[in-house]
Amino acid sequence: MGSFINALPGALSQGLIWGIMAIGLYITYSILDLSDLTVDGSFCTGGAVCAMMLVGGYNVWVCLLVSFLAGMLAGFVTGIFHTKLGIPAILSGILTQLGLWSVNLAIMGMKANQALNVNNYDMLVSLRYLQDVAKGIRPIYQHPLITVGLFTAGIILVLYWFFGTELGSSIRATGANGHMARAQGINTNRNKMLGLMLANGLVALSGALLSQFQGFADINMGRGAIVIGLAAIIIGQVTFGKLFRNFALKLMSISLGAVIYYIVIQAVISFLDINSNYLKLISALIVAIFLAVPNLKLKSQKSGGKEKRNA
Amino acid sequence: MLKIEQISKVFNPGTVNEKVALNQLSLHLQPGDFVTVIGGNGAGKSTMLNCVSGLYSVDQGSILIDGVDVTALPEYKRAKYIGRVFQDPMMGTAATMQIEENLALAARRGKKRTLKVGITKQDREFYKEQLKILDLGLEERMTAKVGLLSGGQRQALTLLMATLQQPKILLLDEHTAALDPKTAAKVLEATQRIVEKNNLTTLMITHNMRDAITYGNRLIMMYNGRIVVDISGEKKKQLTVEQLLNLFSQASGSDEANDKLLLS
Numbered sequence: 211m212g213s214f215i216n217a218l219p220g221a222l223s224q225g226l227i228w229g230i231m232a233i234g235l236y237i238t239y240s241i242l243d244l245s246d247l248t249v250d251g252s253f254c255t256g257g258a259v260c261a262m263m264l265v266g267g268y269n270v271w272v273c274l275l276v277s278f279l280a281g282m283l284a285g286f287v288t289g290i291f292h293t294k295l296g297i298p299a300i301l302s303g304i305l306t307q308l309g310l311w312s313v314n315l316a317i318m319g320m321k322a323n324q325a326l327n328v329n330n331y332d333m334l335v336s337l338r339y340l341q342d343v344a345k346g347i348r349p350i351y352q353h354p355l356i357t358v359g360l361f362t363a364g365i366i367l368v369l370y371w372f373f374g375t376e377l378g379s380s381i382r383a384t385g386a387n388g389h390m391a392r393a394q395g396i397n398t399n400r401n402k403m404l405g406l407m408l409a410n411g412l413v414a415l416s417g418a419l420l421s422q423f424q425g426f427a428d429i430n431m432g433r434g435a436i437v438i439g440l441a442a443i444i445i446g447q448v449t450f451g452k453l454f455r456n457f458a459l460k461l462m463s464i465s466l467g468a469v470i471y472y473i474v475i476q477a478v479i480s481f482l483d484i485n486s487n488y489l490k491l492i493s494a495l496i497v498a499i500f501l502a503v504p505n506l507k508l509k510s511q512k513s514g515g516k517e518k519r520n521a
Numbered sequence: 522m523l524k525i526e527q528i529s530k531v532f533n534p535g536t537v538n539e540k541v542a543l544n545q546l547s548l549h550l551q552p553g554d555f556v557t558v559i560g561g562n563g564a565g566k567s568t569m570l571n572c573v574s575g576l577y578s579v580d581q582g583s584i585l586i587d588g589v590d591v592t593a594l595p596e597y598k599r600a601k602y603i604g605r606v607f608q609d610p611m612m613g614t615a616a617t618m619q620i621e622e623n624l625a626l627a628a629r630r631g632k633k634r635t636l637k638v639g640i641t642k643q644d645r646e647f648y649k650e651q652l653k654i655l656d657l658g659l660e661e662r663m664t665a666k667v668g669l670l671s672g673g674q675r676q677a678l679t680l681l682m683a684t685l686q687q688p689k690i691l692l693l694d695e696h697t698a699a700l701d702p703k704t705a706a707k708v709l710e711a712t713q714r715i716v717e718k719n720n721l722t723t724l725m726i727t728h729n730m731r732d733a734i735t736y737g738n739r740l741i742m743m744y745n746g747r748i749v750v751d752i753s754g755e756k757k758k759q760l761t762v763e764q765l766l767n768l769f770s771q772a773s774g775s776d777e778a779n780d781k782l783l784l785s
Contacts, residue, residue: 376625376634379618383626386615390623393574393613394682395600395630 214480218473219340223354225472227335227419229465230362231435232442233369234412236464239443241373242385242405244292247303249413249439251310252284253432256414258317261324261427264331274334274418281414282407284310289403314429323428326421333422354423361419362465365412370458381405413439434490441497442468448503471496522722523550523573523690528582530568530746542568544746545582550690555716555723557733559765560743561773566726567608569743570692573724575599587689601631604683604721606676606696613679616668620659620678623667624648627682651681655711673704677711684715691716693725697732709736730762744773 231253238246256277263273284306291302318324328338335354342348350356372378383391384401391398413435421427446460446467454463478484478492530543542565550556560566571577573584575596583592586602607613614623625640625648645663652660655677659670667675676696683691693712697705713736716723727733733740740757742750742765749772752760 372636374639375636376629376639377636379622379626379639380629380634382618382622383615386617387612389607389612390615391626392597393600393603393605393607394626395597395632396626396634397597 214477217476217480219355220337221472221476222469223335223337223340223358223423224420225469226355226358226362226465227416227423228435228438228472229416229442229468230358230365230419231413231416232439232446232464232468233362233365233461234409234416235436235439236443236461237369237405237409237412239440240385241382242402244299244385244402244406245303246285246288246406246409247300247436248284248288248306248310248406248410249303250432250435251307251314252281252410252413253417253420253435254314254427254429255280255284255310255317255432256417257421257427257431258314258324258417258429259414260418261326261421262317262319264326264333264422265324270332270334270422274415277418278411278415281417282411284414285406285408285410286403288410289406292406293399293402311429318427318429322430323426324421325426328425335419335423336425337423338425358419366458366461366465369461373457377404434493437493437497438468438471441471441493441500444497444500445470448500522552522554522587523548523724524583524585525549525569525573526583526585528569528572528579528584530565530572530577530579541746543572543579546747547582548741548748550722550724552722553720554739555721555737556725556739556741557737558724558726558741558743559728559730559733561769564743565746566743567694568746570694570724570726573690574603574605574692602689604630604686604688604691606679606683606691606693608695608698610672610675610679610699613682614667614675616666618667619664620652620667620670621645621648621663623678623682624651624685627685630686630688632686651685654715655681671704673700673708676700676708680708680712680715684719684721687719687721689722691721691723693723695726695728698728712736730765734760734762734765742769742772744769749773 231249235246235249238244259277259280260273263276264270288302288306291297291305292299297305315322326333328336335357337354339348339352340354343350343353373382380391380396381401381404383394383396384398384405388398417432420431442464444467446463449470450463450466454460474496475489475492479486484492525546525548527545527547528543529545532538532540532542546565546569558566568577572579575591575594579592583590585591589602591599591602605613615626621640625644628644648663649660652663657674657677659674659678667678670678680696697708700708709732715721723737725737734757738757739751739753740760741748750768
């Protein structure tokens with residue numbers, strides 16, 4: 211129990227950071243109804259760009275901005291594959307993701323990882339800050355939970371505003387009904403492109419924050435990101451779906467979904483004392499369970515109805 | 522207002538499934554014309570409409586709307602000039618969005634979509650007034666998701682959306698075919714009201730010959746990708762269903778045609 215409690219703040223912070231990625235994924239997966247697998251690659255791109263630029267001595271905010279732009283570029287490439295070249299969205303994402311593997315290595319100077327020593331760089335978030343705040347060395351507002359929480363709130367507010375604008379509404383219409391959108395003069399291809407760019411920008415931003423938090427960027431850091439993102443979206447919907455109808459609250463539920471996911475993962479690690487190499491398997495199982503819950507509920511309702519009718 | 526010049530469209534050319542859907546078809550519409558289109562299955566009615574709307578590109582010929590050559594324009598750019606209502610009630614509206622959001626999308630048809638707020642207070646008042654025209658009580662449910670509406674309500678809403686920004690041409694593709702007779706009549710009535718009020722140039726496909734005679738000032742019948750009958754003015758007003766059937770038999774040169782047209 212002790213180890214779980216001790217690890218909890220770290221898990222919560224990490225969950226919040228992944229939550230930003232999940233919010234990005236929500237734009238393509240739920241709003242645009244596209245399965246975008248670029249994220250596994252663009253998450254790492256964000257981390258790699260941020261790490262290399264921090265090492266290069268740039269201000270952390272500049273690093274985050276460039277990471278965001280790099281992610282947008284990745285989304286742009288997927289968008290070109292999909293809308294201009296007519297490749298199915300899921301395949302377009304896989305192609306970009308594959309290509310990004312080499313690109314990400316190149317960004318990190320052909321190394322598989324880049325360390326970020328917290329003592330050398332002025333970072334926004336770090337696992338170390340967590341301990342520092344606990345010790346009283348750092349002010350409370352530098353606690354990763356607060357920093358990332360504020361960051362997430364800012365992103366949610368901007369997205370809430372954006373998807374209420376004329377342009378944002380037209381992106382929602384593109385995903386909701388392409389026929390209708392085109393009949394109303396909406397350039398659905400351009401909107402898909404915009405959505406993919408915005409989504410991957412957020413994903414890369416999340417990767418940039420994670421590389422700071424964990425103190426390194428790694429070529430494998432984005433592997434399975436799509437699964438974590440889907441988990442967060444679905445956990446958020448299953449848990450808070452009935453409560454949160456408003457768009458901003460929905461986005462918040464995704465962020466909370468990611469946090470819940472990390473608490474569950476941390477609990478599994480702490481209580482079951484499992485080799486961390488089994489994490490991916492456990493992740494897959496957790497996501498499968500949450501994906502199945504709504505369907506199983508539906509089934510039991512149906513069979514429940516039958517029994518009543520028989521009686 | 523609409524000038525269709527010698528357009529042809531062939532599906533699956535060069536294969537066993539080759540189908541000539543439109544064969545050198547020409548049609549000119551004057552401003553304010555309300556043309557009803559009838560014809561059997563595969564006559565090319567929907568293909569013609571879809572070529573005008575830009576869903577399909579034509580193989581030959583040209584399409585002009587109010588003097589603008591739109592033949593090469595993609596669907597979303599032509600939408601500036603065209604209002605559309607589809608046969609499938611699900612197709613014309615976004616189910617997961619609110620009634621007022623759908624209207625806001627339609628109100629900006631053909632305009633640049635900026636970062637301005639999607640629905641202002643004045644917008645809301647305007648939509649409310651417009652919804653009252655439909656007489657379905659939707660003005661009290663502006664923030665309801667469109668997915669909650671019935672097929673007839675969704676068609677009526679689509680109709681309103683198609684005309685919220687005055688279109689140069691209104692295309693109606695059997696827009697009451699999927700509705701029950703009572704609802705269909707209501708939607709047709711609303712159509713008539715809106716078309717008359719805005720003096721809209723309209724092309725309406727229908728499989729109901731009585732409707733084809735009752736509505737509009739001109740009637741065309743299609744067969745094998747061509748227009749075979751074209752009646753307007755006083756002559757059209759005096760048409761009977763029987764005469765129409767005879768005209769169709771003559772045009773297609775077959776007696777079975779009666780059933781075919783009636784059943785389609």
